[in-house]
Amino acid sequence: MTTPSPNGNVVRLAALGDLHCGRGCQGAFQRLFAQVSESADVLVLAGDLTDHGQPEEAQLLAQELRASLRVPVVGVLGNHDYEAGHVEEVQTILTEGGVRLLDGDAVELHGIGIAGVKGFAGGFGARALQSWGERVLKAFVREAVEEALKLESALARLRTAQRIVLLHYAPVRDTVDTEPAEILPFLGSSRLEEPINRYAATAVLHGHAHHGRPEGRTASGIPVYNVSLPVLRATLPDRPIRLLELPVPSEATAPVAAGG
Secondary structure (H helix, E strand, O other): OEOOEOEEOEEEEEEEEOOOEOOOOOOOOHHHHHHHHHHOOEEEEEOOOEOOOOHHHHHHHHHHHHHHOOOOEEEEOOHHHHOOOOHHHHHHHHHHOOEEEOOOEEEEEOOEEEEEOOOOOOEOHHHOOOOOOOHHHHHHHHHHHHHHHHHHHHHHHOOOOEEEEEOOOEOOOOOOOOOOHHHHHHOEEHHHHHHHHHOOOOEEEEOOOOOOOOEEEOOOOOEEEEOEHHHHHHHOOOOOOEEEEEEOOOOOEOOEEEOO
């Protein structure tokens, strides 16, 4: 069965990151999610969905989403979602709450392909951390490499004309270089940029850098958007939502998971 995109040949994709839903957040996102429902066809969440990775925080966010949102939700986790060591329970709660969580896999919605992975740290360009020296340092770099390989695998599964990359960590320095220099290596990794360029993604959405720039580009010119909620509130105070309008073929297929 095929279905048209909700607005003819355009899909409106809303993006948010770093909600940091904590115990005092009941009702805090209802207006924001209502704005998403009014203006978008799909919502993507770029990690740090909870404040400390506690199951009760995930439960609260799931309740907020169910109460106020009327569009499909796709997300990735962030470093805060791992903090308490309950990541599997957090994933289960959010999934049962209607969030399609990606971790090296992809999904198609209304003809738009979304490839998602958390990503990792390590720095950018010639100053990126290299795998040399102590075992723990090599393990750190290996984590960044494995996240990039997961992203490559997810992008390889998509056959859509529009391919959105959803991350928590930044793949380029452009959107984080207004942060303190001391923390730049911990805000992202340029290892994530290589598969983005090679598979010619349409756009990249990430969070994590609360004081970063709202926009940047990869070396091949692909737009990168920092959708951390603090950044969006500073740049778009009336409606802190990054909204992309994406053209799709009129014969867009019904939402299906790409690659299972």
